[in-house]
Amino acid sequence: MAKISVLDNCTIDKIAAGEVVERPLSVVKELVENAIDAGADSITVEIKEGGISFIRVTDNGHGIDVKDVKTAFFRHATSKIHTIEDLLHVKSLGFRGEALSSIAAVSQVELITKTKNALVASRYVIEGGQEKSMEEVGAPTGTTMIVRNLFYNTPARRKFLKKPATESSYVGELLEYMALSRPDISFHYVNQNQLKLYTSGNGILKNVIYQIYGKDIAKNMIEIDKRTEYFRIAGYLGLPLISRGNRTFETYFVNHRYIKSTVITKAIEEGYQGFLMQHKFPFTILHLEMESKWLDVNVHPTKMELRFAKEIQMYERLSQEIKQSLLKKEQIPEIWEKGRKKEEKEEDVPEKICLPPILNVSKEASAHLKEKVLEEEDFSFDNKKNQSTPMQVEEPIPDYYVMTEEVSQEKIFQPSFLTKEARKSHRVIGQIFGTYWLLEYEQQLYIVDQHAAHEKVLYEQLVKEMKSKEITSQVISPPIIFSVTEKEKDALFQYSSYFQK
Ligand SMILES: Nc1ncnc2c1ncn2[C@@H]1O[C@H](COP(=O)(O)OP(=O)(O)O)[C@@H](O)[C@H]1O
Ligand SMILES: [Mg+2]
Known part of the structure; x- marks a missing residue:
């Protein structure tokens, strides 16, 4: 029999880190959530090499008091809850106190932070869970976290990382969701010294949608803002015209938290029933707000799942509200009498169906x-x-x-x-x-x-031509300008050789 012994803290932290830190995306998510919890209204995220070698998150939040800096890196150290009862009312995104200790266990971390009342900032360096230095420096109020060389001390985990381009596309997508979740916060996202996303933080959700998805999407969404006894639902519903072939664009937030929930997905799709063709899925950006007593956020640290106390009622009300909003907009195109000209109004004109004769x-x-x-x-x-x-x-x-x-x-x-x-x-x-x-x-x-x-015809034709290598391409003039999301852009670059054919 092998001898039983208690693992040392460093090993425990590395194991625990696996729960929270899977890839650069998870580090960025935790750090941005901390910045939001700190009341920041401006957050800048910079990454290099997909975030594997460098991540920097800077916020103008309330900062960490010098006497708490080291404690913040202990496992289960949090300022957000104190007792289990607090969980019932938790409004912050974090509360487990696991992120900083986990991140520090598997990377090289530098923290610079200053509270409003402090005269100087603290700079704390911790690598692989080992404290390296603590000193006073000059810096504005707020917090900067730099995370270098993720998994430098756990090569087995590093092997599971994907190419930097793929990792950075995950981060880009996360920041789009973060920006949509908080239109009142200004986000800057810089990848390899290039500004990839900027939102003004003026609180207008439609502006953020415009920034991320472009004009064609933004102008084909209708607003919804309803209150029911359990929740408030606000945001934008995509017109059937911009429906999609999968669920990727069914985006919703519960109390500003980006989550996945089968109940909400089903309710949205039920609301759209009759408005969409089969195998088409809605494009939505919705914010649900509800009292924390109707919610259990403590399901899994990273899995983005929530439990609802009033599932059935919520499902029914939500789908009803969505259906009614869509009905009100009268999606059914009118039929015009012979000779009567349609008065064209920019807002109401459905996107021209770009079909050649x-x-x-x-x-x-x-x-x-x-x-x-x-x-x-x-x-x-x-x-x-x-x-x-x-x-x-x-x-x-x-x-x-x-x-x-x-x-x-x-x-x-x-x-x-x-x-x-x-x-x-x-x-x-x-x-x-x-x-x-x-x-x-x-x-x-x-x-x-x-x-x-x-x-379908064009697609089949293209596939046939690709197979027989008969493709002829031609530059079009004037060019067609279309907006892509971060993820689509990466796919475009990744498969550019196909597009260039
Ligand atoms: N950007 C930040 N600004 C202010 N305080 C922070 C920031 N990041 C972390 N902290 C402090 O460090 C604590 C530990 O952070 P973390 O490990 O992410 O746990 P949690 O967010 O679950 O409390 C937080 O509770 C908070 O008090
Ligand atoms: Mg946290």
């Missing part, structure tokens, strides 16, 4: 449709024209329609519908909302999302 769409996919279109004079796939052209319905619509089978999207992808043979018997009834084709085929009505179909 059908004639430019792949020959294969549209051959039959094309014939049909040319036959029917009054019917055009040109969007602009369509907005003011009423639909022509060829046959009277029966008074009732008995639905024998459930409507499903998958059907359309069954090969039978798309074969050359089948296409001959497609009958185009018309187009609605400038977006959907109504097709009759074998006693069934098919609704084809023209935009999606076009994307």
